[in-house]
Amino acid sequence: MEKLVIKGGNKLSGEVTVSGSKNAALPIFISTILAPGCHTISNVPFLRDINTTIKVLEKLGATVDGRGNVVKIDTTNLNSFEATYDLVRTMRASVLVLGPLLARFGQARVSLPGGCAIGARPINLHLKGLAALGAEITLEHGYVEAKAKKLKGARINFDISTVGGTEQLLMAAATAQGETILENAAREPEIVDLAEILIKMGADIDGAGTDTIRIKGVEGLVAAEHAVMPDRIEAGTFMIASAITGGDIKIKNMRLDHLDALSFKLQDAGVEITNKDNMVRVKGPKKIRNVNIKTRPYPGFPTDMQAQFMALMCIAEGASVISENIFENRFMHVSELLRFGADIICEGNSATVKGVKKLSGAPVMATDLRASASLILAALAADNTSEISRIYHLDRGYESIEKKLAGLGADIARVPDNEGP
Numbered sequence: 001m002e003k004l005v006i007k008g009g010n011k012l013s014g015e016v017t018v019s020g021s022k023n024a025a026l027p028i029f030i031s032t033i034l035a036p037g038c039h040t041i042s043n044v045p046f047l048r049d050i051n052t053t054i055k056v057l058e059k060l061g062a063t064v065d066g067r068g069n070v071v072k073i074d075t076t077n078l079n080s081f082e083a084t085y086d087l088v089r090t091m092r093a094s095v096l097v098l099g100p101l102l103a104r105f106g107q108a109r110v111s112l113p114g115g116c117a118i119g120a121r122p123i124n125l126h127l128k129g130l131a132a133l134g135a136e137i138t139l140e141h142g143y144v145e146a147k148a149k150k151l152k153g154a155r156i157n158f159d160i161s162t163v164g165g166t167e168q169l170l171m172a173a174a175t176a177q178g179e180t181i182l183e184n185a186a187r188e189p190e191i192v193d194l195a196e197i198l199i200k201m202g203a204d205i206d207g208a209g210t211d212t213i214r215i216k217g218v219e220g221l222v223a224a225e226h227a228v229m230p231d232r233i234e235a236g237t238f239m240i241a242s243a244i245t246g247g248d249i250k251i252k253n254m255r256l257d258h259l260d261a262l263s264f265k266l267q268d269a270g271v272e273i274t275n276k277d278n279m280v281r282v283k284g285p286k287k288i289r290n291v292n293i294k295t296r297p298y299p300g301f302p303t304d305m306q307a308q309f310m311a312l313m314c315i316a317e318g319a320s321v322i323s324e325n326i327f328e329n330r331f332m333h334v335s336e337l338l339r340f341g342a343d344i345i346c347e348g349n350s351a352t353v354k355g356v357k358k359l360s361g362a363p364v365m366a367t368d369l370r371a372s373a374s375l376i377l378a379a380l381a382a383d384n385t386s387e388i389s390r391i392y393h394l395d396r397g398y399e400s401i402e403k404k405l406a407g408l409g410a411d412i413a414r415v416p417d418n419e420g421p
């Protein structure tokens with residue numbers, strides 16, 4: 001077990017490079033099941049979730065060869081259509097193998113992911129969509145068993161905007177017979193990235209990035225090469241790291257247009273943001289202004305940035321209201337932020353954050369991926385030293401975050417945690 005030890009107070013400066021996107025890379029890796037052959041994926045981040053996805057693919061019979069940030073996935077000889085509980089429970093996104101396995105083998109057996117720290121996160125809309133494409137679906141002993149001789153195109157109207165559900169159906173429909181129309185589809189950039197690799201494989205997809213996606217099923221797909229888009233949540237986390245420390249940093253390999261909702265709110269808070277020479281400069285103000293946010297599906301404010309933005313509001317002038325509208329239990333960071341001396345009151349899906357003059361370093365515990373990031377941010381701004389335990393959550397989604405922050409001048413170290421569980 002390891003923990004992070006952070007001595008707060010340093011203003012960040014210098015340059016940092018954003019890694020490839022976790023949430024784009026996971027479905028992209030899984031999409032290779034659809035097309036037998038050797039795929040080359042570049043700009044891949046080194047993350048625990050990527051290793052889990054590789055294990056899922058290897059268990060299906062794929063050969064995976066990773067060097068640097070380039071991973072070659074050969075799906076020619078897949079010989080299994082099952083994803084087991086031990087892997088799916090550690091990473092919910094592995095449930096996305098369902099659609100591609102059904103499309104390739106006519107059957108799939110995949111463990112139900114179960115809930116997680118931030119909410120129940122059912123997959124009912126994935127299953128409803130696959131059933132609409134003609135799959136026969138049963139639930140047996142915690143597993144989804146799905147069968148379909150040949151999936152058939154259909155019109156699917158999602159009850160709510162679901163990123164995973166849209167990705168699942170996009171992949172399942174790529175080789176289905178006839179046309180599929182996904183309505184009220186999620187519009188996240190990661191869906192566009194997935195559609196791009198599917199199109200390179202030979203899929204006929206139109207409208208990814210809008211709420212209506214048309215997929216004309218094709219006979220078969222071929223192996224492709226693709227570079228994963230930059231991680232917008234990692235980039236957003238660095239933007240707030242600069243803002244919260246009153247820093248002045250330049251961020252490389254980021255798409256500012258993927259982060260409009262966050263950028264506008266940061267500018268409202270007094271942060272200066274400029275995009276020049278393929279770098280985004282983020283300069284924190286002397287004093288942060290209070291700003292309200294409501295999380296929404298893209299292009300709204302991302303739920304995956306809510307915890308980090310709350311950390312920033314902890315030292316704002318005045319009170320802000322933060323509403324979480326995507327997940328029902330995504331305020332676990334609140335009780336830990338209180339340990340830094342923050343003033344936060346939660347009621348239902350809203351948290352009222354009254355800015356305090358100074359946060360004070362404390363021992364805290366990470367409870368999920370983005371909660372971990374919010375604690376790092378609070379610790380960077382706090383007086384004295386903080387210790388953050390259970391950082392294994394962090395390693396699921398941030399590549400070498402302590403090294404990148406140290407490169408920007410933060411006093412941060414990863415050390416063994418002998419008191420951990």
Ligand SMILES: CC(=O)N[C@H]1[C@@H](OP(=O)(O)OP(=O)(O)OC[C@H]2O[C@@H](n3ccc(=O)[nH]c3=O)[C@H](O)[C@@H]2O)O[C@H](CO)[C@@H](O)[C@@H]1O
Nearest residue numbers: 023093121122123124125126161162163164165304326327
């Ligand atoms: C690996 C990955 O890309 N994860 C992201 C993805 O998660 P994920 O794809 O799991 O999130 P969804 O967009 O599906 O979830 C949005 C909401 O829909 C609900 N829902 C979803 C599917 C379903 O069948 N039924 C249902 O009720 C969920 O419980 C949640 O309340 O999008 C989330 C929302 O932007 C992000 O926070 C996650 O980082």
Ligand SMILES: C=C(OP(=O)(O)O)C(=O)O
Nearest residue numbers: 023092093304369370397
């Ligand atoms: C919630 C997240 O990821 P996942 O869907 O993999 O749990 C996240 O990236 O913040």
